[in-house]
Amino acid sequence: MSGKHLLELENISLNYHTLKDETTAIKDITMHVDTKEFISIVGPSGCGKTTLLSIIAGILKPSHGKITLNGRPIAETKNQIGYMFQRDQLFEWRTVLQNVRLGLEITHNRDPENEKYLNELLDKYGLGDFRDKYPHHLSGGMRQRVALIRTLVLRPEILLLDEPFGALDYQTRRTVIQDVSSIITREEKTSILVTHDLSEAVSLSDRIIVLSKRPSIVKAEFKTNLRKLENIEERKRTEEYKRIVDEIWKELEN
């Protein structure tokens, strides 16, 4: 089936080795992601969701299995994966502009075209007036937007979102989720979100993949049509949303 989808994972397993023990964190996971899709991965805590993201990012090597991006093994693809974390991980000693430029510096891609793209993104998402400010001058929501733009600048094929809303307070969280969702839709990015929050997963995604507890396997998969609605709160008021959340709950309780 190689090459049909943007990202393909085939029978991915990962064993952890410690002096005491060998544990299987992930077992035989097969899944795929298509271009512009928004996928969420949910599951009980400690089920290896973050481990799976690290494998997709090419930071961890799986013990078994094949993983391809655009038909090529993931190890050969560089900078096609953007990462967002629970905390924004902005560099406090860099201004907003310098923060979003980080990836270009690392990859030695500071050409006028990329600089222009970077400035366009900042302007487009309301950070144009803050480019010379330091992160501690920004609100939590703005900081997370800067973090997102920092990854977008490298034009990644896939965005990996590792509980990026987890550290925010309730009110900020609502606006940040809406912001991130709109930006991803507008920039037509393919995204994989890892979260333990079902309402987040269902309201944001085209597809939700439920993992079992360790060693984790794909337990179930759910599709939604909610992304045709722009407003997240509106999505949450639909019958479809309530039904899918219910079904996932039942799946997790088994």
Added chain:
Amino acid sequence: MKQHPNYSQEHKRFLARHKRKSALILCSQLGLLVFILGLWELLAHFNLINTLIMSSPSRILATIGSLYSSGELFYHIGITLYETLLGFAISIILGGLIAIILWWSDTLRKILDPYIVVLNSLPKIALGPVVIIWFGAGMQSIVVICVLITIIIAVISMLNAFREVDKDKILLMRSMGANKFQILTKLILPASLPQFVSVLKISVGMSWVGSIMGEYLVSSAGLGYLIVYGSQVFRLDLVMASTLILCILACIMYLAVALLEKYVNKKRGL
């Protein structure tokens, strides 16, 4: 504090109260100093204490005056300051390099770990005699002792700072394809700047300890020498005067680093 015309009466009262309290604290601090010095001087004046052993503020000042007029004052200050600053600079530069190497190679860090622990727990001054035999009875030995006393804790603190940098930040850079050198220069070093400044602060104090201890062991000039010499010939005036000068110098250096720290933290929004 900026004066703002729109402050409420209550806020103005709060500010006034705050100002009064600060003034009171400052006055008390100065008052305490004047009281102690005055009491000391009076007790000495009326021969209630033995000035041969206890000296007195006026005699200390007179000693400093005569050191100044004979040209010795700045000579001795210069020597000690030179030793201290040189020891401090070597410790920070060399210590920084060692910390970077130990951060770079985890295996090397693990290999050297027990040695660092032993060196850290050893009272470095015990190495003094060996240092003197190796480096000669001169300024070289003093600087080496100063470095020995300062560098270990500097290495340990800097390495800790490097290792405390958020792992997700490293992951982020790796996901962007950064190599280890980029992670060091773009993340580890700038992220550790506030801790680096506090290492400077600790090291300033340590290098004063180092140079004075060194001078106690082997020297023919410097403030430490004056203190030892003064005590040997029972000139407590000289001992006290040198100690006072030392105290002022160490304070100035500490304040300079503290100011730097304040500046760095302000820029970081800490």
